[in-house]
Structure formats: structure tokens, C-alpha cells
Amino acid sequence: MAACSAPTGPPASNPLQRELEAATSGTGSLAHLRKLQRIADQNGGNRASPGPGYDASVDYVVGVLRKAGWQVSTPEFDLDGDRIRNVIAETKTGDSDRVVMAGAHLDSVEDGPGMNDNGSGSAALLEIAVRMGGSPEVSNQVRLAWWGAEEVDMDGSTHYVETLSRADRGNIALYLNLDMVASPNVAYLVEGKGGCDEDAADGSTEVARVLTERLAGTGVTPEIIEFMCDSDYMPFMDAGIATAGAFTGDDEKKTPKQARRWGGQAGEDFDPCYHASCDGLHNVNVKALDHYTDAVAGTLGYFALSVSRLSAR
Numbered sequence: 374m375a376a377c378s379a380p381t382g383p384p385a386s387n388p389l390q391r392e393l394e395a396a397t398s399g400t401g402s403l404a405h406l407r408k409l410q411r412i413a414d415q416n417g418g419n420r421a422s423p424g425p426g427y428d429a430s431v432d433y434v435v436g437v438l439r440k441a442g443w444q445v446s447t448p449e450f451d452l453d454g455d456r457i458r459n460v461i462a463e464t465k466t467g468d469s470d471r472v473v474m475a476g477a478h479l480d481s482v483e484d485g486p487g488m489n490d491n492g493s494g495s496a497a498l499l500e501i502a503v504r505m506g507g508s509p510e511v512s513n514q515v516r517l518a519w520w521g522a523e524e525v526d527m528d529g530s531t532h533y534v535e536t537l538s539r540a541d542r543g544n545i546a547l548y549l550n551l552d553m554v555a556s557p558n559v560a561y562l563v564e565g566k567g568g569c570d571e572d573a574a575d576g577s578t579e580v581a582r583v584l585t586e587r588l589a590g591t592g593v594t595p596e597i598i599e600f601m602c603d604s605d606y607m608p609f610m611d612a613g614i615a616t617a618g619a620f621t622g623d624d625e626k627k628t629p630k631q632a633r634r635w636g637g638q639a640g641e642d643f644d645p646c647y648h649a650s651c652d653g654l655h656n657v658n659v660k661a662l663d664h665y666t667d668a669v670a671g672t673l674g675y676f677a678l679s680v681s682r683l684s685a686r
């Protein structure tokens with residue numbers, strides 16, 4: 374790995390980034406989260422895939438996206454005989470040879486409604502999709518994904534990447550993952566250092582840096598950490614695509630230094646309801662959701678106008 378201590382220059386900024394950050398809000402994300410909670414309540418208390426809570430979540434997301442003018446498809450994959458849908462949404466505008474992509478897993482575990490994990494990432498992405506609309510003035514096409522069966526073994530994202538043609542994989546400039554962006558005892562983290570089985574593609578550091586800058590722009594001091602190697606960026610990393618992860622912590626404990634920086638309780642889990650039945654709406658950190666909604670919107674807006682920074686270093 375190259376040293377990461379060099380000055381990074383001015384923060385990434387352009388008009389679409391600023392416009393999207395101003396337009397999106399945690400309040401908007403929270404409205405979608407409330408719908409997902411209701412869906413869980415009506416389907417045995419969870420949104421696990423395969424399952425009816427997941428199917429209803431897909432239907433909800435697809436409805437919102439179509440109304441907002443996106444091109445939407447729901448490609449299916451097979452999981453032990455069950456057919457499960459991913460949701461893929463694309464802008465009608467922008468160059469499809471340079472796709473700027475973001476995704477979040479839409480399924481929960483069977484033990485709970487999955488509001489922080491990962492209703493939060495799903496809802497933030499949906500809020501961004503609504504504010505961006507399906508025909509923004511962009512140079513690069515924006516593609517958003519809501520994945521099934523992440524909680525099984527990242528099956529939805531893995532199937533998606535593995536069934537793309539070599540050319541289509543090469544057309545994806547970057548993939549930004551959202552998995553848990555509203556942990557109650559929050560850590561403002563960006564996964565973007567190192568790699569997993571192999572090092573992440575070179576541009577990954579830049580994706581992480583831009584998200585970090587945009588988070589800083591919302592008034593928090595984020596930390597870039599090593600990839601946890603346990604979410605839907607894995608198949609993209611394996612395919613050599615630049616990637617980073619937005620993440621506010623799961624069942625690891627907050628350090629005293631982190632508590633001084635971000636508030637909250639040192640020595641306690643970032644999310645005490647991780648993968649548990651108590652991961653409901655009351656478990657959601659609305660402030661964290663707001664920071665990440667704006668910062669991810671800004672990051673996508675920035676790269677939708679230019680991805681030159683990915684290869685500039």
C-alpha cells in the first residue's frame with residue numbers, strides 16, 4: 374500500500390454534489406424507514422430473504438423508484454430453489470460506459486426488522502434516488518442497487534456481479550456500499566483501507582476519501598478503516614472495481630478516543646441490537662442517518678459529473 378499521509382488537496386466539490394446535499398435529508402430517509410418497519414410488522418417481524426417481508430420491501434422500493442422516474446428492473450437469482458429479486462435502478466441520463474454505482478442490502482436477519490441493519494442504508498439510498506430523480510444532468514450514469522440475501526452469504530450482490538459480462542463489469546467506475554448507517558452508539562466510519570482476499574482496486578482510496586470529505590462537510594470527523602470484508606462490496610472488490618463502505622459500527626465496542634470524538638458510550642457496542650429483535654425504529658440514530666444521507670448524496674453527485682479523480686493518483 375502507498376503511504377496515505379500525503380496532503381489530499383481541496384475537498385471534492387461540484388454543483389450537483391452541493392445541490393443533492395441540500396435536497397436530501399435524514400427526515401426523508403426516516404419516512405422510508407417507517408414504511409419498512411410497518412412491512413416487518415405485517416410480516417412476522419422481519420424482512421428476511423427469502424420471505425414475504427423482503428418481497429414487500431422490494432415492492433415498496435420499486436414503487437418509489439418508478440414514481441421518481443428511474444429505469445427499474447428486478448433481476449432474480451436462485452437461492453436453494455427460492456427465487457429472490459434484487460432491485461436495480463438506473464438513470465436515463467449519463468454515459469453507461471462510466472457507471473457510478475451505490476448499493477445497500479434490503480434484507481434483514483430473521484430475528485428482527487433490521488432497521489439499522491440495513492433499513493438505514495436502504496432508506497438513505499431511496500431518499501437520494503427520489504431527490505436525484507431518474508433524469509439528472511450527469512456525465513456518468515448512476516446505478517443504484519438494493520440487494521437480497523446479504524444476510525445469507527451476500528448472494529444477491531455476488532450473483533449480480535458474477536453474471537455481468539466482462540464489458541459491463543469494466544463499465545462500472547466505482548461501487549459505494551451502505552450497510553448500517555444509523556447505529557445508536559455511532560462511529561462515523563468509512564471502510565476503504567487495505568483489502569480482503571486481495572487488495573482493493575486503486576481507486577478505492579479515492580472513493581473513501583470523497584465520502585470522508587463529504588461527511589466532514591456535514592460537521593463530523595470520520596475515520597477511514599480497513600474493510601471489514603463482510604458486506605456487498607466484496608464481489609465488486611473481487612472484480613477489481615473501486616469500492617468503499619459507509620458504516621457506523623456493529624457489535625464492536627467504542628473506544629474512549631472514539632467516544633471523545635463522537636460522543637456516546639465508550640466500552641459499549643456501536644449497535645447493541647445488532648442482528649437482534651430490538652433493531653427496530655427506536656434503535657435508529659436519526660442524526661447519523663442524516664449525516665450519511667447527505668454525505669452519500671454528495672459523493673454520488675460528485676462522481677456523477679466526473680470520475681477523473683479515481684485515476685488521478
Ligand SMILES: [Zn+2]
Pocket residue numbers: 478490491523552553
Ligand atoms: Zn448488514
